[in-house]
Amino acid sequence: MLSFAMPILAVAVAAPFVSPVFLGASEQGYNATVVSGLSMRLGWLACAAMSLHTYTALLRDKERKVLDPHPAQPTNLLAYLLIRTAYENLSLLLAGLVFMWPIATESMESWLICSIVVTGGWTAGLFLGFPIHLGSVWAAESPRLSGLMEMLRGSNPRMHAALIYAPGLVLAVGGVSVWAASSAALSLIGGPGLHPAFILVPFAVSGLAVSIMPALAKKSHFRATLVLAEIDGWYAQLEQPDEERLVYMEWLAVRLPYSLKEISLRELRHGWRSLRSWINGGWLIGFVCAAAGWSDSPDAWIVAGTLAGGGMVVVGGIAIKLASNNPSWLESSLPLNLRVQSLVRFVVVWLWLQGVILLPVLAVWVRQDLVAAIHLAVWTELFALAIALVGVYSSRLLSRGWGLYVPVSLAIWAMSVKGITP
Amino acid sequence: MSAIIIKNLEKRYGRVVAVDGIDLKVEPGELVAFIGPNGAGKSTTLKMLTGQLIPTSGAIELGGVDVLLEPGRAREKMGYVPEEPALYDYLTAREFLEFVVSVRGEGDIESALEFTQLGEDADRLIREYSQGMKRKTALAAAVVSKPEVLILDEALNGLDPPSAVRVKRYLRSMCDSGTAVILSTHVLDTAERIADRVVMISSGKIVADVCAEELHGQTLEQVFLERIGQTDERSSS
Numbered sequence: 001m002l003s004f005a006m007p008i009l010a011v012a013v014a015a016p017f018v019s020p021v022f023l024g025a026s027e028q029g030y031n032a033t034v035v036s037g038l039s040m041r042l043g044w045l046a047c048a049a050m051s052l053h054t055y056t057a058l059l060r061d062k063e064r065k066v067l068d069p070h071p072a073q074p075t076n077l078l079a080y081l082l083i084r085t086a087y088e089n090l091s092l093l094l095a096g097l098v099f100m101w102p103i104a105t106e107s108m109e110s111w112l113i114c115s116i117v118v119t120g121g122w123t124a125g126l127f128l129g130f131p132i133h134l135g136s137v138w139a140a141e142s143p144r145l146s147g148l149m150e151m152l153r154g155s156n157p158r159m160h161a162a163l164i165y166a167p168g169l170v171l172a173v174g175g176v177s178v179w180a181a182s183s184a185a186l187s188l189i190g191g192p193g194l195h196p197a198f199i200l201v202p203f204a205v206s207g208l209a210v211s212i213m214p215a216l217a218k219k220s221h222f223r224a225t226l227v228l229a230e231i232d233g234w235y236a237q238l239e240q241p242d243e244e245r246l247v248y249m250e251w252l253a254v255r256l257p258y259s260l261k262e263i264s265l266r267e268l269r270h271g272w273r274s275l276r277s278w279i280n281g282g283w284l285i286g287f288v289c290a291a292a293g294w295s296d297s298p299d300a301w302i303v304a305g306t307l308a309g310g311g312m313v314v315v316g317g318i319a320i321k322l323a324s325n326n327p328s329w330l331e332s333s334l335p336l337n338l339r340v341q342s343l344v345r346f347v348v349v350w351l352w353l354q355g356v357i358l359l360p361v362l363a364v365w366v367r368q369d370l371v372a373a374i375h376l377a378v379w380t381e382l383f384a385l386a387i388a389l390v391g392v393y394s395s396r397l398l399s400r401g402w403g404l405y406v407p408v409s410l411a412i413w414a415m416s417v418k419g420i421t422p
Numbered sequence: 423m424s425a426i427i428i429k430n431l432e433k434r435y436g437r438v439v440a441v442d443g444i445d446l447k448v449e450p451g452e453l454v455a456f457i458g459p460n461g462a463g464k465s466t467t468l469k470m471l472t473g474q475l476i477p478t479s480g481a482i483e484l485g486g487v488d489v490l491l492e493p494g495r496a497r498e499k500m501g502y503v504p505e506e507p508a509l510y511d512y513l514t515a516r517e518f519l520e521f522v523v524s525v526r527g528e529g530d531i532e533s534a535l536e537f538t539q540l541g542e543d544a545d546r547l548i549r550e551y552s553q554g555m556k557r558k559t560a561l562a563a564a565v566v567s568k569p570e571v572l573i574l575d576e577a578l579n580g581l582d583p584p585s586a587v588r589v590k591r592y593l594r595s596m597c598d599s600g601t602a603v604i605l606s607t608h609v610l611d612t613a614e615r616i617a618d619r620v621v622m623i624s625s626g627k628i629v630a631d632v633c634a635e636e637l638h639g640q641t642l643e644q645v646f647l648e649r650i651g652q653t654d655e656r657s658s659s
Contacts, residue, residue, distance in 0.1 A: 065508035068474065069564070070525045071497035222493035226476045229469070237435045 004091045010410055011095040014310070017414030019102040020421050021299075021306045030110070032191040035103055039114035040182035042096045043121025043202075044175050049092055050085075050125025051132075051170035057085045058133045059163070059224055074221035075214045078130060086126055093122040113188050113199070117181045120202030124174035127206035132173075134216040136166035137224045157234040159227050177202040247272045248279060249351055263341055267348045271322055278318045282355035285311030289356065290363035293376070300368065301376040304360040306417050308380050311356045312387045313409045317402070319349045319391030324399040338396075346392045353384040379420055386412050423486055425450045425571050425602030426471070431480035433466050433626075440466045442626035444480075448604060450570070453597045455613035456606040457642075458623035459650065464606040465505055467623070468575045471604070472502045485570045498526070501569035503577040507560030511549035515540050515559045518548060522563045529566040537592045538562045539585065554580045561589065565596065572596060572603045578612055590616045614642040624650050 022038050023030050058081060067077070096118045104111035139145050140162035153161035180194055180201040187193035250272075253264035272279060289311060293304030322345065357380045365373035390408050394401035426448040433441040441463045448454050458464050469475040471482055473493045482489040485499035510518055515538075516531065523529035535544050538558040543551070548559060557580050564572060572593070578586050593603055594616060607613055613620050614634070620642060622630040629649040 062508065066510060067525075068508075069472065069497065069500075069502040069504065070522060071494050072525050074494070218494075222473065222497075225474055226490075229475045233435055233475075237438065 006406065007091050007095045008098055010406060011098045012101075013407070013410050014414050015099050015101055018306050018310075018417050019099070021302055021417060023102060030103060030106055032110075032186055032189040035110055035114060036117070036182045036186035036189060036191070036193070038100065039117040039185055040178055042099065042118045043178035043182065044171070046093060046096055046118055046122035047125035047128075047174035047178060048167070048171050050089060050122055051129045051167040051174070053085055053089050054126060054129025054170075055133050055163075055167055057081045058130060059137075059228060064225065068225055072221075074217040077221065078134075078213060078217040082126070082130060089122075089126075093119060096122070107189075110189050113185045116199055117178060117185050117202075120181045120199070121174060121178040123206045124177050124202040125170060127209045128170045128174050129167075131209045131213050131216050132170050133163075133166050134213070134220040134224075136162040136169075137220040137227050138216070140227045141223065157231055160231045160234075163227075163231070173205065174202065177205045248276075252351070259337075259340065260344060263336060263344045264348065267322065267344055270326070271318060271348065271352065274325055275318055275321055278315055278321065279352050279355065282311070282315040282352060283359070285315065286356045286359035289360035293360045293363040294367050296367065298368075298372075301360075301364045301372045302420055304364060305376050305379050305383075305420060308356050308360050308376075309383050309413045309417060312353050312380070312384055313413050315353055315356055316349060316384075316387035316391040316409060317405060318352060319345055319388070319395040320399065320401040320405055323395035323401070342392050342396075345395065346388050349388040349391050350384055353388065357381065357384060379416070383412070383416055386416075423450075424448065424483075425452070425485060426604065427481075427483040428467075428471065429481045431467065431470060431482065432478045433463075433470060433475065434478045439626050441470070441477075444623070444626075444628055446621065446628065446631075448571075448602045450600045450602050451597050452618050453593060453603045453605065453616060454619045454621055455617035456604055456621050456623065457608065457610065457613050457646065460608070462623045463626040464623055465575055466626075468573055468604070468606055472500065472504075472573055473497065474504075499569060500571045500573055501564030501567070502573045503557070503560045503564045503575060505575045505579075507556060509548050509556060509559055509563075512547060514547055515544040515551075515555075515562065518559060519562055519566050522566055526567040530568070531566060534562040534566040537565065537588065539588060554582060554585065557581060558585065565592070568596075568599075568601070570601060572601055574603065574605045576606055576608070578605075578607060578609065586612075610642045610646060622646060622649055 023034055058078075061081075097115050100111055100114050100118070103114060140149070140159040145162070146158065149158045149161040152165060156164060180198045183193040184196050184198035184201075185193070188196050188199065247269050250265065250268050253261055253268055255261075256264055286308070289304045289308040292307050293300050295303075297303075357377070361373050361377045361380070364376050387409055390405055390412065394405035394408075397404060424447045426446065428444055428446040431441055431444040431446075432439070444463075444467060446454075456464050456467070466475065470477045471484070471489065473489045473496055476490070484496045487496045487499060489496040510521070513521065516535065519529070519531045519534060523531060538561060540555065540558055540562070543555060548556065551559065557577065561574075561577060564574070578589060581589060590612070593605070597603055597618075605613075605617070617634065619631065619633050621628055622632075622645075630645060632645065
């Protein structure tokens with residue numbers, strides 16, 4: 001229940017503070033183009049997230065391993081996975097709708113129209129995701145598509161090419177339908193756009209996708225296990241033993257004095273090996289922030305900074321994960337100086353947060369000027385220091401630290417965004 | 423009709439040959455032990471047999487069904503316990519078996535539970551189970567619907583001695599009622615005691631396929647070392 005409510009509550013707290021950055025309110029109220037544009041972006045985001053969630057549910061879920069020895073009916077299983085994925089990610093949709101709530105304070109009608117667009121993106125991601133991922137299993141094995149897959153695969157195994165590009169295909173098809181819906185939303189709110197009926201395009205596309213799902217499920221469900229085993233086998237063959245031992249930024253700790261080096265290496269290795277997706281996710285968020293900052297608008301650095309702040313709140317939680325993942329016997333049998341450990345963890349978390357910062361700063365420097373980039377760099381670095389500090393102090397409470405970290409870091413985010421918003 | 427037919431089965435990973443042209447037939451009611459050193463290709467063969475891995479070449483039929491062309495029907499005919507069984511941690515063993523029966527459409531939960539002797543533990547959450555109890559649950563799930571073919575990948579590992587004895591007896595009784603069983607193991611004693619036939623695999627090839635009566639006073643260990651030694655010599659020469 002908490003994991004369901006937490007993103008919605010977090011967005012509810014942050015939305016009033018950060019919405020001016022995205023909605024650009026003026027004395028005349030919200031601009032219709034900006035409002036429909038926000039609904040389009042949120043629709044895209046929901047579609048992309050659902051595309052990835054459907055991939056995980058269908059192909060990489062641990063349930064596949066449990067069910068594999070048994071003759072489960074693929075169509076029944078697909079229906080179950082669809083309902084489960086929808087339920088598990090409903091909070092994402094609700095969070096998106098809450099994020100747009102400031103629009104409702106001015107016009108409930110506009111909020112409802114934008115909500116249809118975002119819901120359309122979420123629905124398209126869900127309903128397109130399953131058939132496209134099932135289709136990707138067929139494509140992976142299809143002799144007719146082998147030439148195309150060979151061209152697309154890069155350094156991956158040929159079969160993997162189909163699976164890698166499937167989420168992008170979901171986003172492409174879902175994204176066009178969301179664009180059509182947001183254009184229709186603009187015309188409904190009072191601007192120039194497509195016919196209002198186009199607001200239903202994502203739902204129509206979803207309906208079409210549902211109709212082909214059963215046949216694809218029967219064809220591809222069991223084959224997916226085989227395709228995944230081939231792909232994993234191919235990667236396992238390439239795996240170098242040294243690769244597993246390489247640790248991101250370990251070189252920074254190697255020359256430190258012994259008392260610091262031991263703890264630093266432990267934190268860096270533990271984080272990289274057990275929480276790598278958090279660290280890599282930081283760079284991915286940084287890429288999204290860079291895209292937001294890649295604009296001629298003088299406010300682009302503020303938008304990029306706001307997004308980067310939100311991203312750092314997420315990535316900064318790694319401090320608590322680090323502490324709570326550590327076996328308690330290790331902490332008690334190898335007691336460390338708490339002050340030194342906190343200092344090291346603070347520095348390590350701050351270093352990991354650089355992934356969120358560097359790319360948007362670079363983007364703003366290239367598209368605007370050095371002054372805007374310096375503004376962004378100073379603001380994000382100060383924010384990173386604050387988040388690392390809150391993370392490290394919260395980590396002393398182990399997993400209970402989330403209760404302290406989430407509200408405090410969100411409050412810092414909201415207030416500091418308010419501070420830089422003109 | 424044979425319960426299992428494997429024809430010229432091969433699996434390559436790049437230059438590495440994991441399984442190298444295996445031919446094997448198992449008849450209904452036969453219990454075949456599949457033995458070999460670590461990395462010999464036992465699990466790879468069983469994974470191909472159960473439709474978890476695509477063979478590089480060759481054909482597999484299970485109860486007359488092509489495993490690759492009709493994976494759903496092949497699963498209806500088999501019960502399978504993988505080397506590392508996956509279960510639902512937040513179900514009890516009884517609930518898990520009820521689930522498996524609902525998926526398979528038929529089954530006798532009580533007799534499967536009786537054979538594994540989980541007793542009162544059958545109503546505890548699987549996440550609280552020891553490794554051996556999890557394996558027993560996976561075994562019960564594999565036999566609950568009385569499959570035509572039972573495939574066990576190192577399934578006796580982690581069982582306490584009384585349970586292992588009971589499982590061996592149960593397997594024997596299943597064979598008597600017509601089920602074909604393939605059991606991979608590295609415990610030669612187990613293979614010698616319960617199997618009708620012992621198939622030895624080394625470096626992806628079958629190096630011996632002997633019936634219990636063909637041992638001519640030799641122990642399985644002697645035959646095993648002799649055959650494995652021979653292949654090692656061949657490959658080194």
